[in-house]
Amino acid sequence: MLNIKGRPAVVVGGGKIACRRTIGLLKAGAKVTVISPDIQEQMNDLWNENRVDWVQKKFEADDLHGAFIVIAATNSKEVNLSVAENAGVNQLVNIVDEPELSTFHVPATLTRGDLTISVATGGASPTLSRIIRSELEEKYDNSYVGYLDFLATVRGKLKQVSMDESMKIHYLIEITNESFQKSEEKQREFLEFLEGI
Numbered sequence: 421m422l423n424i425k426g427r428p429a430v431v432v433g434g435g436k437i438a439c440r441r442t443i444g445l446l447k448a449g450a451k452v453t454v455i456s457p458d459i460q461e462q463m464n465d466l467w468n469e470n471r472v473d474w475v476q477k478k479f480e481a482d483d484l485h486g487a488f489i490v491i492a493a494t495n496s497k498e499v500n501l502s503v504a505e506n507a508g509v510n511q512l513v514n515i516v517d518e519p520e521l522s523t524f525h526v527p528a529t530l531t532r533g534d535l536t537i538s539v540a541t542g543g544a545s546p547t548l549s550r551i552i553r554s555e556l557e558e559k560y561d562n563s564y565v566g567y568l569d570f571l572a573t574v575r576g577k578l579k580q581v582s583m584d585e586s587m588k589i590h591y592l593i594e595i596t597n598e599s600f601q602k603s604e605e606k607q608r609e610f611l612e613f614l615e616g617i
């Protein structure tokens with residue numbers, strides 16, 4: 421997983437797919453500039469909220485200057501191809517209609533706090549990726565946000581206490597047991613137990 425916090429990203433196109441990519445980039449903390457003669461409603465909201473910059477124009481090669489990540493998401497194959505051709509060798513590029521020209525791909529992703537689950541099919545069926553992601557959404561429900569906090573807290577404390585390494589591993593495995601996953605009470609009891617060590 422890349423850390424793109426604060427990194428500049430250029431999204432070419434202002435339609436539905438450009439907006440989906442932009443939201444993903446914003447969640448990851450990138451600074452997004454959109455290049456497009458027009459933008460759809462949701463993108464317009466992001467622009468009004470100052471969450472993205474929008475340069476209202478058709479794509480030109482210079483627009484990619486300084487970008488760490490480049491997304492080509494227009495409805496024109498020629499324009500998307502031109503974005504791919506003009507990207508530098510050190511820029512990460514995603515061309516939404518030409519996987520072969522992309523240097524990275526975007527999976528269907530589910531996040532629950534610190535938990536990230538991504539599904540990809542190597543381009544065979546993005547629809548299957550979406551369906552599997554939806555199935556996982558039910559199994560890994562919102563209770564995992566708190567559960568991940570619990571796991572991180574315990575791991576942080578175990579790193580600090582002086583205890584036999586094999587015992588630490590034992591506890592790290594123990595807390596991933598299903599009985600802990602859904603029981604906040606068990607999580608609390610375990611934290612109390614740790615405080616007493």
Ligand SMILES: C[C@@]1(CC(=O)O)C2=NC(=C\c3[nH]c(c(CCC(=O)O)c3CC(=O)O)Cc3[nH]c(c(CC(=O)O)c3CCC(=O)O)/C=C3\N/C(=C\2)[C@@H](CCC(=O)O)[C@]3(C)CC(=O)O)/[C@H]1CCC(=O)O
Pocket residue numbers: 440441514515516517518519522524525526527528529539540541542543544545546547549550553
């Ligand atoms: C998972 C997801 C993430 C996201 O995009 O955010 C995603 N596509 C999604 C949906 C989706 N995409 C398409 C349909 C219509 C049905 C169909 O065509 O099958 C649907 C279904 C729908 O919308 O429900 C059309 C489509 N997609 C690609 C092409 C070009 C090609 O295949 O050549 C075309 C034809 C375009 C055209 O006709 O011009 C290519 C890619 N799509 C990828 C990702 C990458 C491979 C991921 C993988 O291997 O699974 C890759 C390679 C792009 C990349 O490089 O990143 C997202 C689900 C999000 C979610 O709900 O979570």
Ligand SMILES: NC(=O)c1ccc[n+]([C@@H]2O[C@H](COP(=O)([O-])OP(=O)(O)OC[C@H]3O[C@@H](n4cnc5c(N)ncnc54)[C@H](O)[C@@H]3O)[C@@H](O)[C@H]2O)c1
Pocket residue numbers: 432433434435436437438455456457458459460477478479493494495496499516517546
């Ligand atoms: N990867 C995927 O998951 C996926 C899924 C569906 C579709 N697609 C592909 O994505 C493309 C875009 O889909 P969409 O639904 O977002 O289309 P859309 O029609 O909603 O949006 C296209 C955008 O591109 C902009 N544009 C056109 N010419 C431009 C130029 N010269 N410079 C800058 N911007 C320009 C338009 O102004 C518009 O904002 C589709 O054509 C399709 O090939 C990919």
